[in-house]
Amino acid sequence: MVVRVQTEDFDVGVEVNAMRLSHPNIGAVVSFVGQVRDLNDGDHVAAMTLEHYPGMTEKSLSGIVEQAVARWSIADALIVHRVGKLKPLDQIVLVLVASAHRKDAFAACEFMMDLLKTEAPFWKKEQTPNGERWVEAKDSDDQAKNRWQQ
Amino acid sequence: MITVLYFARLKESLNYSTEEMVLPEGVKTIAQLKTHLAKRGEAWANLFNGKQTIRAAINHALVDNVAAVKDGDEVAFFPPVTGG
Numbered sequence: 108m109v110v111r112v113q114t115e116d117f118d119v120g121v122e123v124n125a126m127r128l129s130h131p132n133i134g135a136v137v138s139f140v141g142q143v144r145d146l147n148d149g150d151h152v153a154a155m156t157l158e159h160y161p162g163m164t165e166k167s168l169s170g171i172v173e174q175a176v177a178r179w180s181i182a183d184a185l186i187v188h189r190v191g192k193l194k195p196l197d198q199i200v201l202v203l204v205a206s207a208h209r210k211d212a213f214a215a216c217e218f219m220m221d222l223l224k225t226e227a228p229f230w231k232k233e234q235t236p237n238g239e240r241w242v243e244a245k246d247s248d249d250q251a252k253n254r255w256q257q
Numbered sequence: 258m259i260t261v262l263y264f265a266r267l268k269e270s271l272n273y274s275t276e277e278m279v280l281p282e283g284v285k286t287i288a289q290l291k292t293h294l295a296k297r298g299e300a301w302a303n304l305f306n307g308k309q310t311i312r313a314a315i316n317h318a319l320v321d322n323v324a325a326v327k328d329g330d331e332v333a334f335f336p337p338v339t340g341g
Contacts, residue, residue, distance in 0.1 A: 167319075188341075220341060224338075225337075227340050228264065228335060228340075229339065230264060230340070231339045242339040243337075
């Protein structure tokens, strides 16, 4: 179980293979990759800057992994989140989950992304033709998280 | 003393990223600390008067307004998060 916050890009294939090949007992690896879109709220996005809270970010991501481990039968998990300046088509986030069977890996991956979107201390600032603006949090992300509270 | 950190839109609006502060008399919770900060001037009032959603963390853990603040804590204020 690893979390990383980094400015550098990541290679999904390398990460999937590293996880897959270190667990002969797993039958499934689920991955989620988030990338920067070139359009948000009707405006072209030329670039964005991701700020975070060093120290808390890593703790928050580790806590999300721990909750997933407690809830599903998963063999391994990885979260990589980038910070700094990014442009459209750049990868932002990678979540990998390995489990014996696909169902737990799918559910845990979705859960981890829903919590990451609403709890991990990252903030996006977009550069658009109309200037810079901070991205606003979405109610739909809160709703996505709340459905896991049973 | 407590350390107070500000992030994202707050850091820009206040032109402040971190400060050391003697825990003010009568301030025992996040809500009370917000009320105290709101008295610093217009930019502070706009952020901490309760009309905007400002989230808080104590020692790297998300907390709500009733959370207790004590000497030595690292407190952070920031807008709702937008990662992922």
